[in-house]
Amino acid sequence: MTRKIGIIGDGHVGSTVAHYIVANGFTDELVMIDKNEAKVKSDAIDFEEAMPNLDNHTKIYVNQYEELKDADVIISALGKIKLVDTPEGQNNRFIELVHNRDNVKEVSKKIKESGFHGVIIAITNPVDVITSLYQKYTGLDKSQVIGTGTLLDSARMKRAVANKLNIDSRSVSGYNLGEHGNSQFTAWSTVRVFDRPISELVDKYNLDLDQLDDEARKGGFTVFSGKKYTNYGVATAAVRLANIVMSDALTVLPVSNYREEYGIYLSYPAVIGRNGVVKQLDLDLTKDELKKLQNSADFIQNKYQESL
Template structure:
């Protein structure tokens, strides 16, 4: 949720719009292998890619900023509690109100052994339905890379548990 919110804010700033006029998601792990699924990002319900090309907006810069902004804030302040608290409040309200809202949350997708951020409908019972985004081949490859990164780390930790 944090990375998606940062991306939505970055897009809003680049196009001089309120972030609530932007929809889309950052997918993958909360870290270096996350990415923005630009093929699914819309501004005022219009696909962002042709608009960005027409207006000369560099989507890669927005993606880099959304990926790295948390790290920069942590380095500057020593904490990032406000963004985390905001995401926790939104998720808690979604669960308690049983609102069935689509949110980018960590969830276990079929065929995978680790959790990554991907949109799902959330309610009182947790994940009620997983979204299926129509990703480009390049985005599918980035998602696979993120799964591999997290899975490799997970299996490395499990393999060394007896050392602790």
């Protein structure tokens, strides 16, 4: 069975996603779409010139929306990161909303016309609102449209905790929940290290959970301040999601998915498989965590309504 992925947006993130996919042979066919035709064509040629030195071959299509018809996954990486590097854009992912909202509406129409019936994975910021808009404008089932959400922020939390405890970040489990943005939070009741709840380790290892939570929340802006964009962390999260969908791996991950009880897309663990969200989980959160989640949901909902 032929594997096929579409990438919409060939900027810092989109090109990193494409390189990760091509270099590792994760798909047989790749559709690359960007309004900057010279850039996307050049990247496609560059990848083709890399292939003689790779173990895998990937057939690449450029700016051909019709090729999305039989794609398994579309990864939305469109955006205008330059807007973040302004006084108004400091620590504000919503600075891109007006620009990205209009582009998502335009792109969604073309996706719908192509006959695409796979899974959309949104990276585009503000990702929870943008994921909601993709679902609205494409008309795909809510389970088929997901965002990377706090899959990335949970990884940032794991990095922060692991660095403090001097262990591999893959040895930390747990979730950041809510918005992929300033209202997100680390659900410490879900975090385990050394096979114990992290709450039991606070005194022994002198852990400042508020500081670690803040480090995870601000991780993207820390990276942005140094190079004026972020790409590797979110690209890896998106490609992992795409591979999970294509292999029907049925993996539990904190992604932006539609939660009926909140009436909006936000990050909460769900089982991801071939059809997107296969099953939603219900965590045993503390009262404080539930309050934070509701506040985050309310914030996303308000921003979504403003975007319409």
